[in-house]
Amino acid sequence: MAVLKTENLTKVFRRSWRRGKFTALDNLSIEVHEGEIFGFLGPNGAGKTTTIKILLRLLSPTAGNAFVLGADLQADPTRFHVGYMPENPYFYRFLTGEEFLKFYARLNRVPSKDRQRRIDHLLEMVGMTHARHVPLKEYSKGMTQRIGLAQALMHDPKLVLLDEPMSGLDPIGRKEIRDLIYSMKDQGRTIFFCSHILSDVQDICSRVAILHRGKLLKLGSLDDLLGSEKSKVRVQLRVPEQGKPADYGLSGDFHDGVLRTVFSNTEETNQRLFDLRGKGVQILSVVPERRSLEDLFVETIRATDPKFALET
């Protein structure tokens, strides 16, 4: 089932008289399936935040339509089933973490009898119980992102929209957010998130879309887009003493009993390794020569827009 769907979604901003109109989104059609982690990618200014704002009805589209949990943008608000973490969260600096969550619990109409239990549970989930009485102005960036995620989950939403949840975090903070996104998926939620940190996206997303200047350039599963099933596999094997690679039907770079060779795809690798194990060959390493998402991203943008200066 499509939890989120856009159909030719278009947004034209009217800027100043001199600068005229600007098309921030141009006929965007995507579908996000139930229970998946979907990465919404694109360089700065691609139209990602604009899309999220339309899905949340903070902006109205110029043309096209979108369906969130089956309801279109004109239908009754579905926002009580959608969690959202903004790109630049502005939280009330003098509230403590717990007061902040209480505020959002009321805003999201969590019944008063359930509020405290829900808040305790979320603080625990994002690892912020220790900082519940600390004012937000004293929170580090990582703590702010974590309390922001707790806020987004306050009303137990089915769909969670996260705008750059890992931005500005150190590697440990990023890993924590990745783990939290995974646990949201385990709880049966669908996660749609924007990020510039492509290695994180490659780690956790099943499908991605790449957007540039408002236009959809790529959409699909990472396996399809990166061709991982078909990619070559680099292996290192230890051949039994006195043996030669040719005895096992192998060739490649052979030194000190260790052979480095390449198999042409995942299937061949599985078959060959199974046979070789039976013949006493030791497997030292197996590394797929998978194209990175970053390579795909840069190639995709450069192919349509060679002069575009990519921010790294």
Ligand SMILES: Nc1ncnc2c1ncn2[C@@H]1O[C@H](COP(=O)(O)OP(=O)(O)OP(=O)(O)O)[C@@H](O)[C@H]1O
């Ligand atoms: N209210 C507005 N009025 C005019 N132009 C706008 C408005 N909001 C956004 N834009 C323009 O629309 C384009 C898309 O902006 P958007 O914020 O959606 O990009 P983004 O993909 O989220 O980029 P980033 O990665 O930098 O967050 C940008 O060129 C931006 O300047």
Ligand SMILES: [Mg+2]
């Ligand atoms: Mg943005």
